[in-house]
Amino acid sequence: MYIRVSTETATVEDLQNLHRLHVELDGVDDRTGAGALVAAGLGTLDGDHAWLPIPALRAAGADTGTWPADFDTMIAYARTQGWVDGDRVRAHVVRS
Numbered sequence: 383m384y385i386r387v388s389t390e391t392a393t394v395e396d397l398q399n400l401h402r403l404h405v406e407l408d409g410v411d412d413r414t415g416a417g418a419l420v421a422a423g424l425g426t427l428d429g430d431h432a433w434l435p436i437p438a439l440r441a442a443g444a445d446t447g448t449w450p451a452d453f454d455t456m457i458a459y460a461r462t463q464g465w466v467d468g469d470r471v472r473a474h475v476v477r478s
Contacts, residue, residue, distance in 0.1 A: 383443075383456075385424050385434065385473075387415045392422040394442035398449075400456040403473045405432040415475075425470070433470040 386395045388408040392415075405425070407415040416427040425434040436457060443449050457471060465472040 383439065385419070385432070387418045390414060390418050390421070392418040392424045394424070394439065397443050400449075400452045403434075403456065403460070403471065404476055405434070405473055406476045406478065408478055425473075427475065428472075430475055431472050432475055433467070434473055436466075436469050436471055439471070 383397055383400055383403055384395055385392055385405045386408055387405065387410055389410065405415075405419070405427075410418070412427055419425045419427060419432065423435070423438055425432050425438075440450075440453055443453055457466065460466050460471050
């Protein structure tokens with residue numbers, strides 16, 4: 383799962399891959415990327431990381447099969463690493 387930011391939009395992509403979580407700034411600078419994340423309700427930039435709202439990520443996914451449990455497992459792992467703060471999870475930022 384990752385958030386792709388291009389031009390002035392941010393979308394959640396690759397929802398079935400719950401083994402990776404990151405934000406891709408696809409040809410946009412940090413200022414534009416930060417604005418797109420906030421406008422989409424998908425988080426905030428913080429240097430080389432982003433803080434993503436867990437409820438928004440959950441809402442983007444499928445509420446069927448094992449997806450909800452797999453998502454909870456991903457967040458539980460992030461929590462053990464210190465990457466969860468309240469209802470937000472930290473993800474690294476990839477710039478291209």
